Amino acid sequence: MxxxxxxxxxxxxxxxxxxxxxxxxxxxxxxxxxxxxxxxxxxxxxxxxxxxxxxxxxxxxxxxxxxxxxxxxxxxxxxxxxxxxxxxxxxxxxxxxxxxxxxxxxxxxxxxxxxxxxxxxSYSGGMLAIFGLQDSIVEKICKKDPGIVVPSNYNSPEQIVISGEIHALMRVSNLIKQLKGSKILTLPINGAFHxxxxxxxxxxxxxxxxxxxxxxxxxxxxxxxxxxxxxxxxxxxxxxxxxxxxxxxxxxxxxxxxxxxxxxxxxxxxxxxxxxxxxxxxxxxxx
The missing domain is CATH 3.40.366.10 (Malonyl-Coenzyme A Acyl Carrier Protein, domain 2)
Incomplete structure (x- = not known):
């Protein structure tokens, strides 16, 4: 097919x-x-x-x-x-x-x-692509943040995108950087889509x-x-x-x-x- x-x-x-x-x-x-x-x-x-x-x-x-x-x-x-x-x-x-x-x-x-x-x-937001981590780990980190930050694109087994407020993204990014094997890419998008x-x-x-x-x-x-x-x-x-x-x-x-x-x-x-x-x-x- x-x-x-x-x-x-x-x-x-x-x-x-x-x-x-x-x-x-x-x-x-x-x-x-x-x-x-x-x-x-x-x-x-x-x-x-x-x-x-x-x-x-x-x-x-x-x-x-x-x-x-x-x-x-x-x-x-x-x-x-x-x-x-x-x-x-x-x-x-x-x-x-x-x-x-x-x-x-x-x-x-x-x-x-x-x-x-x-x-x-009107709203300051952004998106980050995260590589090398399981979805469940990224989901857990986002859920614990007090701001608005959520998984927005389940693109592949090795890539998940998160969207949210700039400050929330920065906090989550700092936590993810501490995890072995992870990589983060800031997407050239000035909005928190999805x-x-x-x-x-x-x-x-x-x-x-x-x-x-x-x-x-x-x-x-x-x-x-x-x-x-x-x-x-x-x-x-x-x-x-x-x-x-x-x-x-x-x-x-x-x-x-x-x-x-x-x-x-x-x-x-x-x-x-x-x-x-x-x-x-x-x-x-x-x-």
Missing amino acids: KAYIFPGQGSQFIGMGKDIYSNSSIAKKLFKYADEILGFNMTKIMLEGSIKIMNNTKYTQLAIFIYSVIKSKILTNFDPDMVAGHSLGEISALTAINVLSFEDGLRLVNKRGSIMQDICT SPIMEYGKKKLTKVINKINFKYSRCPIYQNINASPVIQSLEIKHNLIEQLTSPVKWKQSIINMINHGAVKFFEIGPKNILQGLLKNILKNYLI
Whole structure:
């Protein structure tokens, strides 16, 4: 069975999309259509803008979504048995399999990015990637801290991401540095995504999502919040809303997809970030 996976933030770069824009008339039309829907030239930002603008959450999410969805639309053999998307990538996956129309998916990402960017501006938060420790150890350290700091991405057996208030992250980081074999990487993100800090935006996102028509899925989507296959539109909507403040259960999703028959994984994005996580998951769980 074939599984298609869609990345979230982190795989963006200036010039992304130039290859498909130049070589496909369908892609070029969709890029221009995206600009019309948004009311500004997102294509120019992607192809020749500044990295400072591109790294703004609002534009990053749009760029990854536009590239991933257009890439799926121009593939001649896109026929997934199952799909999954990492954070933002969940909306890309839903649009690729026509649960969402291109127009609705784009407008949803635009609103989602704006909501999250507003929270980033109002609340001081960040994210740390932690390597070399078991999930349970990181979870225990976070739970003991008096501030807001939680696991936000279960990416692979060797990598877990935590999100939270800056001071809470510093305290947790100092404790983790004392543990043998651990390594910490500060992510270039000025927000605490998938944490309680995002709660402020959940009501706004709920209003946006409830106005959108979600169709019945042509194949199961393994959603971040529960790592389980979902087809029903109401459940997909609910999970997409809850994802904003809940951890991304990525490694659990991949393991479940494999257990349910996936033997080939295709990443639809500008880089191969998810392929790296996939290799690590396979190395640790499928010996």
